[in-house]
Amino acid sequence: xxxxxxxxxxxxxxxxxxxxxxxxxxxxxxxxxxxxxxxxxxxxxxxxxxxxxxxxxxxxxxxxxxxxxxxxxxxxxxxxxxxxxxxxxxxxxxxxxxxxxxxxxxxxxxxxxxxx
Numbered sequence: 001x002x003x004x005x006x007x008x009x010x011x012x013x014x015x016x017x018x019x020x021x022x023x024x025x026x027x028x029x030x031x032x033x034x035x036x037x038x039x040x041x042x043x044x045x046x047x048x049x050x051x052x053x054x055x056x057x058x059x060x061x062x063x064x065x066x067x068x069x070x071x072x073x074x075x076x077x078x079x080x081x082x083x084x085x086x087x088x089x090x091x092x093x094x095x096x097x098x099x100x101x102x103x104x105x106x107x108x109x110x111x112x113x114x115x116x
Contacts, residue, residue: 002026002105006095009110016114017083022095022107024076030100034071034078038112040091048093049080062088085114 008020020036033052039045049069050058057069068081078095092109099105 002028002102004095004097004105004107006093006107006110009093009112011113011115012085014085014087014114014116016085017081018085018112020080020082020093020095020110020112022078022097024097024105028076028097028099028102028105031073031076031097032100033096033098034069035096035098036069036078036080037094037096038089038091039094039109040088043091045094051078082112085112087114087116090114 003025004022006020006022008018012018033050035050036048037045038048048060048063049067051069051071066084071078090113093112094109095107097105
């Protein structure tokens, strides 16, 4: 059974930094795309950043230049370095792995709160 577990969320001040991690446990193959999503209170879940198996990245306009996504394939882990945090970055952050064979997996989410 595959499970994704996020860590690294918490409380930060505006202008501060946090680093999120998402690690997969269980047998999982061919992770094509790793993504971070977030959901703010009262809003829909939105894409924050993605990285494919070749290392190509894609970011939401709102986080470009501030966030950096990376992955360690050997550890089946993905990271999100978040710098220059803003109160509008507050939300629950979810990781998602899309595989070529067995479909998509979601983590349970980790809360990020940025105070002004």
